[in-house]
Amino acid sequence: MITIKKKKTAPGLKHAVEQLCHVDLSVCFQCKKCSSGCAVAKLTKIRPSEVMRRLHLDAGRELLESDLIWTCASCGTCSARCPMGIDVAAVMDALRQLAMARGASTPAGNVPLFNRAFLKTVATFGRTYELGMVAAYKLGTGKLMADTEKFPTMLKKGKLALLPPRGADRKTVGRIFKHAQQHQGPQA
């Protein structure tokens, strides 16, 4: 049984999600195939089919703070197996976008910070600069030492570039990020 504790003051997420990913939430008939194939459901408190049901019932902010959306690996199994052709993975994207835009707290790990660090290097260099991105991410998490024991080997093996990438068409990428900021959508 799913009960929705909706705060009366805030509007639900249903409309916003449907706007963002063009998914018809009403056709979900709760077969739970998405959940049985979900790569990470064994690690989370809430499963994809439950997210779908709650959304259909117009759940509110609590969904933006659920552990599934920041544990989801975007593997696409849920969408591929849904008998109704619902793009469940796109719903997860929409929830993450809303969570970031509305500053919802992240229950585990820090995927939003990682994504921001990643896109920041892309906006700056036109390509991913792993060392710069890792540095920004680590400064943000405060876990400076995690994984650093691997760096010397990776550098030696040429698996980490010391210098930022060169040769990318930064002008076009710069324009894309500028346009992204102008759209009403959630931001990087």
Next chain:
Amino acid sequence: MRYAYFPGCSAESTARDMHQSTLAVARALNLELVEPKGWTCCGATAGHQTDPFLAVSLPAANLAKVQDMKLDMVVNCAACFNRMKVANHEIAADAAVRKQVGAALDRDYDGSVKVRHLLEVLLDDVGTKALARAAKSSLAGLKVACYYGCLLVRPPNILKFDDPENPTCLDRLVTALGGQSLEWPGKVECCGGGLSLSRTDVVVNLSESILDMAVQAGADCIAVSCPMCQVNLDLRQQDINKQTGKNYQIPIIYITQLIGLCLGVGPDELGFEKLMVPASRVLEKVTANPHE
């Protein structure tokens, strides 16, 4: 045959070995790969998790460049392949998206550039027969668990790449080169993908079960075609061992590295020394096997 080759950012760092071996295999098979000038990041997982507009525009910047080259785009990184195809699909299907992207790129792009995975080129344009003929040594006696992961096969309606639940393209290449491709249940399971740094706990958990399935099936190595899968299974293997008390020592090898070996390219040129879990036993086996 000429193709516009999109290397992807990891080609310059974590997946330099994939990039090197791709170029070496192409050279050996007379495939001409031309990099689009000024190519840029596809945005990867961070892009589509953050903003639907970025998710489409970042790949489109590259697709538009390739359109001017009047060539098909060939990609070896499964993640880039995925983003390129999804972007094409969304631009072609929705005029409003096409308009938005066009405004950002300062030119129209219609979503029509043909995007192909290198595996498709190897199977369809080169063909397994020609590949076997070109081989100087074979994978005979090598048990390979072919691992496809997610991004190569999902979403199936857009990617239209192989059978989404039981793909065989890697297996067909391994078999063509005399190797034994294994039946195993991990082919399209997820390794945790882009969560490697942000949710290492998830990646350790998911990747461990993939390693376990491959070992249970008796694999000598796992063949991959995605830099993220490679990093999660190879670079994270010591973390997995530390955290689970197991002792996995299974090499995670790019399919292009295996093919290159058979075509007579030296292991250094193929980037074998870059693998974290050494592939010395695989190398000994393959180089001792002349192809008949």
